[in-house]
Amino acid sequence: MALASHINKLAQATPEPLARSLMPARLSLVYACLFAAGLDARFQHVVGYGPASNPLELLMVVIFLFLLADTAINKYHPNAVVSSAWRANRFVVMFAMWAMFAAVVGVAFYPQSLFVFRNLLPAFLFFAIAAHAVRSSRDAWLILVVFVVSAVPNVALAVSQLVFGKPYPIPLNLASSVKMDVDGSFVKIAVSGLFNHPNALAVYLVPVFLASFGLVFSRIKLAGWIRLGLLLMLAASAVLLYSTKAKGAWLWGAFGIFVLIWPRALVRSRYSGWLMWLAVVALITATVTASLIQGGVLSTMMTRVLLWQSAFVAMMAEPFVAVFGSGQEVVWYASAQVADLQYANAHNVFLNQAVYFGIPGALLYIGCFVYALRAAHQAYRSSIDAEERRVAHICMAVICAVAGQYFFEPAAESSGLAVEVFLFMALSGCLRWQRAS
Numbered sequence: 001m002a003l004a005s006h007i008n009k010l011a012q013a014t015p016e017p018l019a020r021s022l023m024p025a026r027l028s029l030v031y032a033c034l035f036a037a038g039l040d041a042r043f044q045h046v047v048g049y050g051p052a053s054n055p056l057e058l059l060m061v062v063i064f065l066f067l068l069a070d071t072a073i074n075k076y077h078p079n080a081v082v083s084s085a086w087r088a089n090r091f092v093v094m095f096a097m098w099a100m101f102a103a104v105v106g107v108a109f110y111p112q113s114l115f116v117f118r119n120l121l122p123a124f125l126f127f128a129i130a131a132h133a134v135r136s137s138r139d140a141w142l143i144l145v146v147f148v149v150s151a152v153p154n155v156a157l158a159v160s161q162l163v164f165g166k167p168y169p170i171p172l173n174l175a176s177s178v179k180m181d182v183d184g185s186f187v188k189i190a191v192s193g194l195f196n197h198p199n200a201l202a203v204y205l206v207p208v209f210l211a212s213f214g215l216v217f218s219r220i221k222l223a224g225w226i227r228l229g230l231l232l233m234l235a236a237s238a239v240l241l242y243s244t245k246a247k248g249a250w251l252w253g254a255f256g257i258f259v260l261i262w263p264r265a266l267v268r269s270r271y272s273g274w275l276m277w278l279a280v281v282a283l284i285t286a287t288v289t290a291s292l293i294q295g296g297v298l299s300t301m302m303t304r305v306l307l308w309q310s311a312f313v314a315m316m317a318e319p320f321v322a323v324f325g326s327g328q329e330v331v332w333y334a335s336a337q338v339a340d341l342q343y344a345n346a347h348n349v350f351l352n353q354a355v356y357f358g359i360p361g362a363l364l365y366i367g368c369f370v371y372a373l374r375a376a377h378q379a380y381r382s383s384i385d386a387e388e389r390r391v392a393h394i395c396m397a398v399i400c401a402v403a404g405q406y407f408f409e410p411a412a413e414s415s416g417l418a419v420e421v422f423l424f425m426a427l428s429g430c431l432r433w434q435r436a437s
Helices: 002-011 016-022 026-038 043-047 055-074 080-088 090-108 112-133 137-150 152-164 174-178 198-216 224-243 247-260 272-294 300-317 319-324 328-338 349-382 386-406 415-436
Strands: none
Touching: 026 055, 026 112, 026 137, 026 152, 026 415, 055 112, 055 415, 080 090, 080 112, 080 415, 090 112, 090 319, 090 349, 112 137, 112 328, 112 349, 112 415, 137 152, 137 198, 137 224, 137 386, 137 415, 152 198, 152 224, 198 224, 198 247, 198 386, 198 415, 224 247, 247 272, 247 386, 272 300, 272 349, 272 386, 300 319, 300 328, 300 349, 319 349, 328 349, 349 386, 349 415, 386 415
């Protein structure tokens, strides 16, 4: 409570020197981060040597030095960026703090969680920068347009893989060789972009697809060539989503479209946010049940359920894992006894947070999604601006779709994927704060 009170006091006033000094660069920093996140490939994997870093991590070092210089020149305490992040979504801030603490504590038990936090750190920093940058609905939809454009390198590479069967700058992992098509046969062409598996590309493309759809079919005043470009990205992302053969991405992409076409009167309803979560839970339940009953190309669901069970077994066996995480090794051995696949991963992003950072980390991570959807819904209900409502509506659709997809995916800890979801959380919180203030 003391921490929350202190940060809330900081949030009441933004130092003028910081506001003036960062004003010309604030959106440029966000744009640069989005383009760097779109090239989420570690140099070791691309060229075979060099640091195990990606463009976003290197850019964050530059931005950090820039902020230090800005602080020294203007002689103030740099609390504005932190307070902006707290206002946007306090659960993201608390999750970042707990993840850092749990990762450091867990080094003595299993150091892998420290590397997970290292991968998430650029996304945490990006969230704070984005939350500080957005000052209006125009800022928000401009960032959304740049977000879609930042996916062009990945999309272009994936199209080349689909049409020409190359190149693959990131080697595919072994699991991609047994990826199943809808007819039960193995996929002949693995479309993965800058990822090592088609499913990872599908996770990346769902927010791009929904943002493109939401911007193209909106009242936002866009230049004709921008709307045409967004329409091309919508078509390309739809084709690539189909080509990944990731059935879950199809399902949750369609669910996101379903949310986007909700009539305005329904979205403005006081309880529509809870209706969205109820729909997400119902669809998850129906998917698991239907997959277990039908089998066939959906037979991998049983493996997922057993891996989820492995995570619970690991946390019950090791109280340290339940509180602080770092339980990858425990899950590895538990899955050998419980599941038909030995895997150091729960194959569920939310459960993975418990494996990495303990149950408190998982609860805070879930809180990030709940708070973000609530913020976007409140911004939508209280706004009279059509552009602002549309951005809030897109945020709601993406947050619901990503939450549903993450329930079945093994990882979302790469910097690029984490930046995607934190971007929409930041936009949701900023829109709500603007309405409230």
